Amino acid sequence: MSEFSESFHLRAEKAQQGIDLLKAAGFKGVVFKPENGWVTIIPQTTPLEAVRAMTSHNPGTLLHYVFGEDHGWAFSVYEKSESVIHYECTWDSKLTIDDSQVDLEALGAFVDPSRRSELNSVLHPSPEDVRSVHHIFTDLIGLKHYEWLSGGYLDGIDQVQPSIAYNDADPAGEDEDQEGDFPTWQELWAEADDLLAAERHEEAFKLYHQSVVQLHYFRDDVRLGTGGLIFERDFLARAITFATQRGAMCPAADKAGSCALAQGILRDYANDLDGALQAYTTALAVYRSTGNRGFEGRALYNLGLIHLAQGRHAEAREHCQGAREILREGDRIMEYTALNAVGAIYEAQKQYEDALEIYHEVLAVWLEKDQFMGKLILLNNVGRVYEALGQEAEGHEYYRQAMPLQREWEAQEESLRKAREGLRG
Numbered sequence: 001m002s003e004f005s006e007s008f009h010l011r012a013e014k015a016q017q018g019i020d021l022l023k024a025a026g027f028k029g030v031v032f033k034p035e036n037g038w039v040t041i042i043p044q045t046t047p048l049e050a051v052r053a054m055t056s057h058n059p060g061t062l063l064h065y066v067f068g069e070d071h072g073w074a075f076s077v078y079e080k081s082e083s084v085i086h087y088e089c090t091w092d093s094k095l096t097i098d099d100s101q102v103d104l105e106a107l108g109a110f111v112d113p114s115r116r117s118e119l120n121s122v123l124h125p126s127p128e129d130v131r132s133v134h135h136i137f138t139d140l141i142g143l144k145h146y147e148w149l150s151g152g153y154l155d156g157i158d159q160v161q162p163s164i165a166y167n168d169a170d171p172a173g174e175d176e177d178q179e180g181d182f183p184t185w186q187e188l189w190a191e192a193d194d195l196l197a198a199e200r201h202e203e204a205f206k207l208y209h210q211s212v213v214q215l216h217y218f219r220d221d222v223r224l225g226t227g228g229l230i231f232e233r234d235f236l237a238r239a240i241t242f243a244t245q246r247g248a249m250c251p252a253a254d255k256a257g258s259c260a261l262a263q264g265i266l267r268d269y270a271n272d273l274d275g276a277l278q279a280y281t282t283a284l285a286v287y288r289s290t291g292n293r294g295f296e297g298r299a300l301y302n303l304g305l306i307h308l309a310q311g312r313h314a315e316a317r318e319h320c321q322g323a324r325e326i327l328r329e330g331d332r333i334m335e336y337t338a339l340n341a342v343g344a345i346y347e348a349q350k351q352y353e354d355a356l357e358i359y360h361e362v363l364a365v366w367l368e369k370d371q372f373m374g375k376l377i378l379l380n381n382v383g384r385v386y387e388a389l390g391q392e393a394e395g396h397e398y399y400r401q402a403m404p405l406q407r408e409w410e411a412q413e414e415s416l417r418k419a420r421e422g423l424r425g
Contacts, residue, residue: 003068004150005147006047006048006067007065007146009039009041009064009143010038010060011061011063012037013037021059022043025043025056028043029041035143035144035145036142038143041054042150043151045151047151055080058079058081063076064077065146069333074086084106085101091130095127095130097123099124104119107119110141112140118136122136188207192204204259204263208263208265211266254286254295257287257292258283258295260286261279261283261295261299261302265302268302280306287299294326294331296326297329298327300322301319301320301323301338301341304318304320304323304345305341316341317342333371336362339362343362344381347384347385353389359378359381362378363379363382376405379405380402383398
């Protein structure tokens with residue numbers, strides 16, 4: 001799945017100012033509590049549809065940020081309704097940068113004085129750095145909430161992010177039981193199954209998604225099934241959103257496939273491997289019948305991981321290799337995710353040389369793409385295989401490289417644990 005993100009960031013000290021702007025613009029959505037002087041706002045709407053309304057009601061300084069992994073990134077700064085800074089960097093066919101409306105001095109006002117000299121190189125990157133510099137930019141100006149956030153990713157997000165202040169209603173009062181405002185993951189799952197049986201696929205899909213969110217964040221004893229290999233940890237709760245990328249315009253049969261894929265990911269995550277196998281098989285049949293090659297590849301890949309988890313290595317390799325051949329037609333991240341699974345299959349069969357060759361190839365891509373969990377997982381994979389080959393010094397070197405990422409991941413896990421406790425009250 002290629003990332004698309006779109007967010008608005010109001011220069012403000014109180015979340016209520018963001019809530020007031022969202023309401024004035026007439027959108028549902030979410031507002032994050034202030035970080036570094038920015039209040040992040042995600043209107044629940046289709047891409048780029050909120051710009052006019054948000055800027056026409058803007059009370060002060062508003063930054064609009066957009067990132068499309070396959071295309072480019074852009075940002076605009078508005079003072080009330082007037083655009084005062086605009087920047088675009090695209091790489092569809094060739095690298096193109098439009099900085100004709102960038103005032104470095106004005107932009108530098110958002111950056112610590114000791115780092116203002118970095119702005120020019122960030123806005124004029126080399127071809128090798130072009131897909132990653134947006135992270136440096138957001139760090140320079142202090143944005144915390146921007147990755148994988150857009151109006152299309154909001155289902156269930158208010159239930160899992162304690163820093164969100166608003167979603168379609170005023171915040172609950174002090175005496176209200178916020179956790180009781182939404183059903184458990186088991187209740188959502190059961191309701192989704194009923195909707196699926198009635199062939200109400202879109203409604204079922206949304207409830208499967210919400211159930212996965214609940215399952216991920218509120219069950220301490222949940223076992224991370226093979227679905228955990230598909231997506232980075234922080235995005236697992238949003239994993240099934242790729243099944244709706246074709247939106248309301250997709251044929252009814254594709255909606256049935258999306259629903260089956262969502263059901264499979266939920267069952268996979270809950271460690272119901274037989275149920276996941278059946279759901280993924282259904283999704284594969286649907287996508288083959290409709291000619292949807294991208295999702296055919298994803299269904300094949302998921303099936304391969306289930307076969308791996310159940311020890312059927314030949315079937316697992318066949319499915320994952322087939323998925324890679326399809327996914328390389330248009331999704332490099334998923335192509336190499338499928339290749340990583342082939343490496344895991346070779347490792348499970350103790351064919352360590354074959355596994356190591358694949359892991360090195362995938363690691364190079366994750367380093368190029370700066371994929372946090374990808375790098376952490378692959379560095380450990382390579383280290384483990386070197387150890388299995390008796391080359392302990394080489395293995396320890398890769399473990400050493402993984403240690404800073406491991407510490408960061410553990411800190412994130414601790415933050416997530418505390419967030420869960422806070423949400424439970």
